[in-house]
Amino acid sequence: MNKQKAQPVVGFSQHDHRRCVKKALKEADDYCELNQLRFTVVRRRTLGILLESHMAMGAYEVLERLKLEELGSKPPIAYRALGFLLENGFIHRIERLNAFVACSHPGSTHHPAFLICSDCGSVAEAAVSPNSDALSQTAEQSGFQIEHTTIEAEGQCPDCLQQVES
Amino acid sequence: MNKQKAQPVVGFSQHDHRRCVKKALKEADDYCELNQLRFTVVRRRTLGILLESHMAMGAYEVLERLKLEELGSKPPIAYRALGFLLENGFIHRIERLNAFVACSHPGSTHHPAFLICSDCGSVAEAAVSPNSDALSQTAEQSGFQIEHTTIEAEGQCPDCLQQVES
Protein backbone atom coordinates (compact mmCIF):
# COMPACT_ATOMS: atom_id res chain seq x y z
CA MET A 1 0.00 0.00 0.00
CA ASN A 2 2.15 2.84 -1.19
CA LYS A 3 0.33 5.05 -3.63
CA GLN A 4 -2.96 6.87 -3.66
CA LYS A 5 -6.22 6.83 -1.77
CA ALA A 6 -9.76 5.57 -1.85
CA GLN A 7 -10.17 2.90 -4.45
CA PRO A 8 -13.44 1.08 -5.04
CA VAL A 9 -13.75 -2.06 -3.01
CA VAL A 10 -16.77 -3.70 -4.59
CA GLY A 11 -15.21 -5.19 -7.61
CA PHE A 12 -12.95 -2.84 -9.42
CA SER A 13 -15.64 -0.67 -10.91
CA GLN A 14 -17.40 2.62 -10.31
CA HIS A 15 -20.68 2.89 -8.47
CA ASP A 16 -22.92 5.41 -6.72
CA HIS A 17 -21.08 5.45 -3.47
CA ARG A 18 -23.28 7.65 -1.33
CA ARG A 19 -26.36 5.65 -2.03
CA CYS A 20 -24.39 2.49 -1.42
CA VAL A 21 -23.39 3.64 2.06
CA LYS A 22 -26.87 4.79 2.95
CA LYS A 23 -28.39 1.54 1.80
CA ALA A 24 -25.91 -0.55 3.75
CA LEU A 25 -26.53 1.42 6.94
CA LYS A 26 -30.25 1.05 6.51
CA GLU A 27 -29.89 -2.68 6.08
CA ALA A 28 -27.80 -2.82 9.21
CA ASP A 29 -30.46 -0.84 11.09
CA ASP A 30 -33.11 -3.28 10.00
CA TYR A 31 -31.03 -6.32 10.76
CA CYS A 32 -30.23 -5.09 14.26
CA GLU A 33 -33.82 -4.22 15.01
CA LEU A 34 -34.97 -7.59 13.79
CA ASN A 35 -32.37 -9.42 15.86
CA GLN A 36 -32.62 -7.17 18.91
CA LEU A 37 -29.02 -6.06 18.64
CA ARG A 38 -28.03 -2.72 20.11
CA PHE A 39 -26.77 -0.74 17.19
CA THR A 40 -25.31 2.08 19.27
CA VAL A 41 -23.92 5.37 17.99
CA VAL A 42 -20.31 4.21 18.11
CA ARG A 43 -21.11 0.95 16.35
CA ARG A 44 -23.19 2.57 13.66
CA ARG A 45 -20.67 5.30 13.06
CA THR A 46 -17.82 2.78 12.90
CA LEU A 47 -19.66 0.89 10.20
CA GLY A 48 -20.30 4.21 8.46
CA ILE A 49 -16.62 5.07 8.50
CA LEU A 50 -15.70 1.75 6.94
CA LEU A 51 -18.47 1.99 4.37
CA GLU A 52 -17.45 5.51 3.37
CA SER A 53 -13.80 4.65 3.11
CA HIS A 54 -14.33 1.61 0.97
CA MET A 55 -10.77 0.78 1.85
CA ALA A 56 -9.51 -1.58 4.44
CA MET A 57 -8.76 0.46 7.55
CA GLY A 58 -6.71 -0.36 10.60
CA ALA A 59 -8.34 -0.21 14.02
CA TYR A 60 -6.26 2.78 15.00
CA GLU A 61 -7.18 4.54 11.79
CA VAL A 62 -10.85 4.00 12.59
CA LEU A 63 -10.18 5.22 16.11
CA GLU A 64 -8.71 8.46 14.75
CA ARG A 65 -11.93 9.06 12.88
CA LEU A 66 -14.04 8.33 15.94
CA LYS A 67 -11.91 10.72 17.97
CA LEU A 68 -12.64 13.55 15.54
CA GLU A 69 -16.31 13.03 16.24
CA GLU A 70 -15.82 12.67 20.01
CA LEU A 71 -17.06 9.13 19.95
CA GLY A 72 -14.13 7.72 21.85
CA SER A 73 -10.39 8.00 22.02
CA LYS A 74 -9.00 4.79 23.45
CA PRO A 75 -8.24 1.53 21.58
CA PRO A 76 -10.90 -0.58 23.29
CA ILE A 77 -13.59 1.73 21.91
CA ALA A 78 -12.61 0.91 18.36
CA TYR A 79 -11.89 -2.76 18.97
CA ARG A 80 -15.22 -3.28 20.70
CA ALA A 81 -17.18 -1.67 17.93
CA LEU A 82 -15.23 -3.60 15.32
CA GLY A 83 -15.78 -6.78 17.31
CA PHE A 84 -19.53 -6.22 17.30
CA LEU A 85 -19.56 -5.54 13.57
CA LEU A 86 -17.44 -8.62 12.88
CA GLU A 87 -19.61 -10.89 14.99
CA ASN A 88 -22.69 -9.78 13.16
CA GLY A 89 -21.22 -10.01 9.69
CA PHE A 90 -21.27 -6.32 8.83
CA ILE A 91 -17.54 -6.18 8.31
CA HIS A 92 -14.65 -8.53 7.67
CA ARG A 93 -11.11 -8.61 8.92
CA ILE A 94 -8.28 -8.74 6.39
CA GLU A 95 -5.60 -10.77 8.12
CA ARG A 96 -2.74 -9.82 5.85
CA LEU A 97 -3.35 -6.14 6.47
CA ASN A 98 -4.48 -6.27 10.09
CA ALA A 99 -7.36 -4.23 8.84
CA PHE A 100 -11.11 -4.16 8.54
CA VAL A 101 -13.45 -3.63 5.62
CA ALA A 102 -17.21 -3.31 5.31
CA CYS A 103 -18.87 -6.39 3.88
CA SER A 104 -19.93 -6.04 0.27
CA HIS A 105 -22.97 -8.23 0.61
CA PRO A 106 -24.05 -8.54 4.21
CA GLY A 107 -27.13 -10.39 5.35
CA SER A 108 -26.26 -13.66 3.69
CA THR A 109 -23.76 -15.96 5.28
CA HIS A 110 -20.78 -16.38 3.03
CA HIS A 111 -17.12 -17.29 2.88
CA PRO A 112 -15.59 -14.02 1.79
CA ALA A 113 -12.47 -13.92 -0.33
CA PHE A 114 -10.38 -10.82 -0.87
CA LEU A 115 -8.21 -9.52 -3.66
CA ILE A 116 -5.71 -7.05 -2.25
CA CYS A 117 -3.70 -4.79 -4.54
CA SER A 118 -0.18 -4.39 -3.20
CA ASP A 119 0.31 -1.22 -5.26
CA CYS A 120 -2.76 0.88 -4.49
CA GLY A 121 -4.14 -0.94 -1.46
CA SER A 122 -7.59 -1.48 -2.86
CA VAL A 123 -9.49 -4.48 -1.57
CA ALA A 124 -12.15 -6.35 -3.50
CA GLU A 125 -14.46 -8.85 -1.87
CA ALA A 126 -15.80 -11.84 -3.68
CA ALA A 127 -17.95 -14.58 -2.26
CA VAL A 128 -16.61 -18.08 -2.62
CA SER A 129 -19.20 -20.79 -2.66
CA PRO A 130 -18.66 -22.65 0.59
CA ASN A 131 -18.55 -26.19 -0.70
CA SER A 132 -16.89 -25.93 -4.05
CA ASP A 133 -13.55 -24.53 -3.07
CA ALA A 134 -10.45 -26.59 -2.66
CA LEU A 135 -10.09 -25.73 1.00
CA SER A 136 -13.49 -27.09 1.95
CA GLN A 137 -12.85 -30.24 -0.03
CA THR A 138 -9.56 -30.82 1.70
CA ALA A 139 -11.18 -30.23 5.05
CA GLU A 140 -14.03 -32.61 4.37
CA GLN A 141 -11.66 -35.34 3.28
CA SER A 142 -9.74 -35.17 6.50
CA GLY A 143 -12.76 -34.81 8.77
CA PHE A 144 -11.97 -31.27 9.75
CA GLN A 145 -14.98 -29.09 10.54
CA ILE A 146 -14.51 -25.54 9.27
CA GLU A 147 -15.98 -22.67 11.25
CA HIS A 148 -14.28 -19.75 9.60
CA THR A 149 -12.17 -19.27 6.51
CA THR A 150 -9.56 -16.71 5.64
CA ILE A 151 -9.07 -16.45 1.90
CA GLU A 152 -6.95 -13.60 0.66
CA ALA A 153 -4.89 -12.97 -2.43
CA GLU A 154 -2.32 -10.27 -2.82
CA GLY A 155 -1.21 -8.99 -6.20
CA GLN A 156 -1.92 -6.29 -8.79
CA CYS A 157 -5.38 -4.96 -9.53
CA PRO A 158 -6.42 -4.32 -13.14
CA ASP A 159 -5.91 -0.56 -12.80
CA CYS A 160 -2.40 -0.83 -11.47
CA LEU A 161 -1.48 -3.42 -14.11
CA GLN A 162 -2.65 -1.03 -16.80
CA GLN A 163 -0.52 1.79 -15.42
CA VAL A 164 2.58 -0.34 -15.61
CA GLU A 165 1.91 -1.14 -19.25
CA SER A 166 1.34 2.47 -20.30
CA MET B 1 -3.37 -36.78 18.07
CA ASN B 2 -3.21 -38.64 14.80
CA LYS B 3 -4.27 -37.23 11.52
CA GLN B 4 -4.08 -38.44 7.99
CA LYS B 5 -3.23 -36.58 4.82
CA ALA B 6 -0.78 -33.83 4.12
CA GLN B 7 0.06 -33.29 7.75
CA PRO B 8 3.20 -31.72 9.02
CA VAL B 9 4.86 -33.48 11.89
CA VAL B 10 1.82 -33.88 14.09
CA GLY B 11 1.15 -37.38 15.27
CA PHE B 12 4.37 -39.04 14.35
CA SER B 13 6.06 -41.13 16.96
CA GLN B 14 9.09 -39.61 18.59
CA HIS B 15 11.50 -41.74 16.64
CA ASP B 16 9.86 -41.14 13.28
CA HIS B 17 9.56 -37.52 14.05
CA ARG B 18 13.25 -37.17 14.75
CA ARG B 19 14.08 -38.78 11.48
CA CYS B 20 11.57 -36.56 9.76
CA VAL B 21 13.20 -33.44 11.19
CA LYS B 22 16.62 -34.66 10.23
CA LYS B 23 15.49 -35.37 6.71
CA ALA B 24 13.92 -31.94 6.31
CA LEU B 25 17.05 -30.23 7.59
CA LYS B 26 19.16 -32.26 5.21
CA GLU B 27 16.94 -31.24 2.32
CA ALA B 28 17.29 -27.63 3.38
CA ASP B 29 21.07 -28.05 3.53
CA ASP B 30 21.11 -29.39 0.01
CA TYR B 31 18.77 -26.75 -1.33
CA CYS B 32 20.83 -23.95 0.16
CA GLU B 33 24.06 -25.36 -1.14
CA LEU B 34 22.59 -25.77 -4.59
CA ASN B 35 21.24 -22.23 -4.58
CA GLN B 36 24.21 -20.65 -2.87
CA LEU B 37 22.16 -19.53 0.10
CA ARG B 38 23.88 -18.98 3.42
CA PHE B 39 22.23 -21.44 5.75
CA THR B 40 23.77 -20.04 8.92
CA VAL B 41 23.58 -21.55 12.39
CA VAL B 42 20.73 -19.29 13.48
CA ARG B 43 18.74 -19.94 10.34
CA ARG B 44 19.26 -23.66 10.46
CA ARG B 45 18.42 -23.89 14.13
CA THR B 46 15.32 -21.76 13.66
CA LEU B 47 14.09 -24.18 11.03
CA GLY B 48 14.96 -27.02 13.38
CA ILE B 49 12.90 -25.50 16.17
CA LEU B 50 9.87 -25.16 13.92
CA LEU B 51 10.28 -28.65 12.56
CA GLU B 52 10.52 -30.13 16.04
CA SER B 53 7.45 -28.31 17.28
CA HIS B 54 4.14 -29.82 16.31
CA MET B 55 2.43 -26.45 16.34
CA ALA B 56 2.72 -23.08 14.75
CA MET B 57 5.03 -20.90 16.83
CA GLY B 58 5.12 -17.15 17.32
CA ALA B 59 8.32 -15.25 16.60
CA TYR B 60 8.89 -14.50 20.27
CA GLU B 61 8.38 -18.15 21.13
CA VAL B 62 11.04 -19.09 18.62
CA LEU B 63 13.25 -16.36 20.04
CA GLU B 64 12.93 -17.85 23.53
CA ARG B 65 14.23 -21.12 22.19
CA LEU B 66 17.11 -19.43 20.41
CA LYS B 67 17.99 -17.60 23.62
CA LEU B 68 18.31 -20.87 25.50
CA GLU B 69 20.94 -21.90 23.00
CA GLU B 70 22.69 -18.54 23.02
CA LEU B 71 21.87 -17.93 19.40
CA GLY B 72 20.42 -14.49 19.90
CA SER B 73 18.20 -12.67 22.29
CA LYS B 74 16.65 -9.73 20.47
CA PRO B 75 13.56 -9.74 18.22
CA PRO B 76 15.39 -8.91 14.99
CA ILE B 77 17.41 -12.12 15.31
CA ALA B 78 14.29 -14.21 15.16
CA TYR B 79 12.51 -12.11 12.57
CA ARG B 80 15.51 -12.14 10.25
CA ALA B 81 15.89 -15.88 10.44
CA LEU B 82 12.16 -16.35 9.91
CA GLY B 83 12.30 -13.92 7.01
CA PHE B 84 15.02 -15.93 5.34
CA LEU B 85 13.13 -19.17 5.83
CA LEU B 86 9.92 -17.63 4.50
CA GLU B 87 11.60 -16.20 1.42
CA ASN B 88 13.04 -19.55 0.55
CA GLY B 89 9.90 -21.54 1.16
CA PHE B 90 11.10 -23.55 4.17
CA ILE B 91 8.36 -22.20 6.38
CA HIS B 92 4.99 -20.48 6.07
CA ARG B 93 3.34 -17.73 8.02
CA ILE B 94 -0.11 -18.34 9.48
CA GLU B 95 -1.78 -14.95 9.38
CA ARG B 96 -4.60 -15.76 11.75
CA LEU B 97 -2.16 -16.82 14.44
CA ASN B 98 0.70 -14.42 13.77
CA ALA B 99 2.77 -17.54 13.77
CA PHE B 100 5.11 -19.63 11.68
CA VAL B 101 5.16 -23.28 10.75
CA ALA B 102 7.63 -25.44 8.87
CA CYS B 103 6.51 -26.32 5.36
CA SER B 104 5.22 -29.85 4.97
CA HIS B 105 6.46 -30.28 1.45
CA PRO B 106 9.20 -27.81 0.66
CA GLY B 107 11.08 -27.75 -2.58
CA SER B 108 8.04 -27.51 -4.81
CA THR B 109 6.28 -24.21 -5.29
CA HIS B 110 2.77 -24.40 -3.96
CA HIS B 111 -0.18 -22.41 -2.64
CA PRO B 112 -0.37 -23.69 0.90
CA ALA B 113 -3.68 -23.95 2.73
CA PHE B 114 -3.96 -24.48 6.46
CA LEU B 115 -6.47 -26.15 8.72
CA ILE B 116 -6.15 -24.70 12.19
CA CYS B 117 -7.82 -26.39 15.15
CA SER B 118 -9.16 -23.78 17.54
CA ASP B 119 -9.28 -26.34 20.34
CA CYS B 120 -5.87 -27.97 20.30
CA GLY B 121 -3.97 -25.52 18.10
CA SER B 122 -2.72 -28.11 15.65
CA VAL B 123 -2.05 -26.87 12.15
CA ALA B 124 -2.25 -29.05 9.06
CA GLU B 125 -0.92 -27.94 5.72
CA ALA B 126 -2.44 -28.98 2.44
CA ALA B 127 -1.48 -27.84 -1.01
CA VAL B 128 -4.22 -26.26 -3.06
CA SER B 129 -3.85 -26.53 -6.79
CA PRO B 130 -3.21 -22.96 -7.92
CA ASN B 131 -5.61 -22.71 -10.82
CA SER B 132 -8.60 -24.75 -9.82
CA ASP B 133 -9.70 -22.86 -6.76
CA ALA B 134 -12.47 -20.32 -6.68
CA LEU B 135 -10.16 -17.53 -5.67
CA SER B 136 -7.99 -17.84 -8.76
CA GLN B 137 -11.04 -18.00 -10.96
CA THR B 138 -12.50 -14.87 -9.43
CA ALA B 139 -9.19 -13.11 -9.83
CA GLU B 140 -8.82 -14.10 -13.44
CA GLN B 141 -12.33 -12.94 -14.27
CA SER B 142 -11.66 -9.47 -12.91
CA GLY B 143 -8.18 -9.15 -14.36
CA PHE B 144 -6.42 -9.32 -11.02
CA GLN B 145 -2.95 -10.84 -11.04
CA ILE B 146 -2.27 -12.92 -7.93
CA GLU B 147 1.21 -13.03 -6.45
CA HIS B 148 0.54 -14.63 -3.10
CA THR B 149 -2.41 -16.34 -1.46
CA THR B 150 -3.41 -16.71 2.16
CA ILE B 151 -5.76 -19.62 2.65
CA GLU B 152 -6.59 -20.62 6.19
CA ALA B 153 -9.50 -22.38 7.83
CA GLU B 154 -10.21 -22.42 11.52
CA GLY B 155 -12.40 -25.04 13.14
CA GLN B 156 -12.24 -28.41 14.88
CA CYS B 157 -9.82 -31.11 13.94
CA PRO B 158 -11.06 -34.73 13.75
CA ASP B 159 -9.51 -35.59 17.10
CA CYS B 160 -11.09 -32.73 18.95
CA LEU B 161 -14.46 -33.43 17.34
CA GLN B 162 -14.26 -37.01 18.56
CA GLN B 163 -13.56 -35.91 22.09
CA VAL B 164 -16.66 -33.75 22.15
CA GLU B 165 -18.80 -36.66 21.01
CA SER B 166 -17.49 -39.10 23.59
Add this chain to the structure above:
DNA sequence: TTAGTATTGATATAACATAACATTTTTTAC
Protein backbone atom coordinates in the same frame (compact mmCIF):
# COMPACT_ATOMS: atom_id res chain seq x y z
C1' DT C 1 -37.64 1.01 42.07
C1' DT C 2 -34.36 -2.19 41.90
C1' DA C 3 -31.51 -5.64 40.40
C1' DG C 4 -29.26 -7.46 36.47
C1' DT C 5 -27.01 -6.92 32.09
C1' DA C 6 -24.75 -4.53 28.33
C1' DT C 7 -22.05 -0.83 27.02
C1' DT C 8 -18.69 2.67 27.53
C1' DG C 9 -14.61 5.13 29.83
C1' DA C 10 -9.94 4.85 31.21
C1' DT C 11 -5.48 2.94 32.57
C1' DA C 12 -2.19 -0.14 31.81
C1' DT C 13 0.19 -3.55 29.51
C1' DA C 14 0.74 -7.46 26.37
C1' DA C 15 1.99 -9.17 21.91
C1' DC C 16 3.84 -8.53 17.46
C1' DA C 17 7.13 -6.20 14.31
C1' DT C 18 10.63 -3.05 12.30
C1' DA C 19 13.96 1.10 11.80
C1' DA C 20 18.50 2.38 12.26
C1' DC C 21 23.17 1.90 12.93
C1' DA C 22 27.42 -0.45 14.71
C1' DT C 23 30.12 -4.62 14.38
C1' DT C 24 31.53 -8.91 12.61
C1' DT C 25 31.85 -12.42 9.09
C1' DT C 26 32.00 -13.95 4.43
C1' DT C 27 32.71 -13.25 -0.38
C1' DT C 28 34.81 -11.14 -4.28
C1' DA C 29 38.18 -8.57 -6.89
C1' DC C 30 42.66 -7.38 -7.46
Add this chain to the structure above:
DNA sequence: GTAAAAAATGTTATGTTATATCAATACTAA
Protein backbone atom coordinates in the same frame (compact mmCIF):
# COMPACT_ATOMS: atom_id res chain seq x y z
C1' DG D 1 46.99 -12.39 0.49
C1' DT D 2 44.88 -8.15 1.08
C1' DA D 3 41.47 -4.75 0.48
C1' DA D 4 36.94 -3.56 -0.76
C1' DA D 5 32.25 -4.95 -0.92
C1' DA D 6 28.41 -7.50 0.59
C1' DA D 7 25.92 -10.14 3.85
C1' DA D 8 24.79 -11.32 8.35
C1' DT D 9 24.53 -10.40 13.21
C1' DG D 10 24.40 -7.47 17.56
C1' DT D 11 22.05 -3.79 19.86
C1' DT D 12 19.10 0.00 21.00
C1' DA D 13 15.09 2.00 20.38
C1' DT D 14 10.59 2.47 18.89
C1' DG D 15 6.42 1.55 16.25
C1' DT D 16 2.12 -1.02 15.69
C1' DT D 17 -1.63 -3.95 16.93
C1' DA D 18 -4.54 -5.87 20.54
C1' DT D 19 -6.34 -7.07 25.15
C1' DA D 20 -6.96 -7.38 30.40
C1' DT D 21 -9.02 -5.09 34.04
C1' DC D 22 -11.92 -2.38 36.66
C1' DA D 23 -14.93 1.71 37.29
C1' DA D 24 -18.85 4.28 35.64
C1' DT D 25 -22.92 4.69 33.06
C1' DA D 26 -27.00 3.32 30.38
C1' DC D 27 -30.38 0.20 29.22
C1' DT D 28 -33.77 -3.78 30.32
C1' DA D 29 -36.94 -6.16 32.68
C1' DA D 30 -39.15 -7.80 37.00
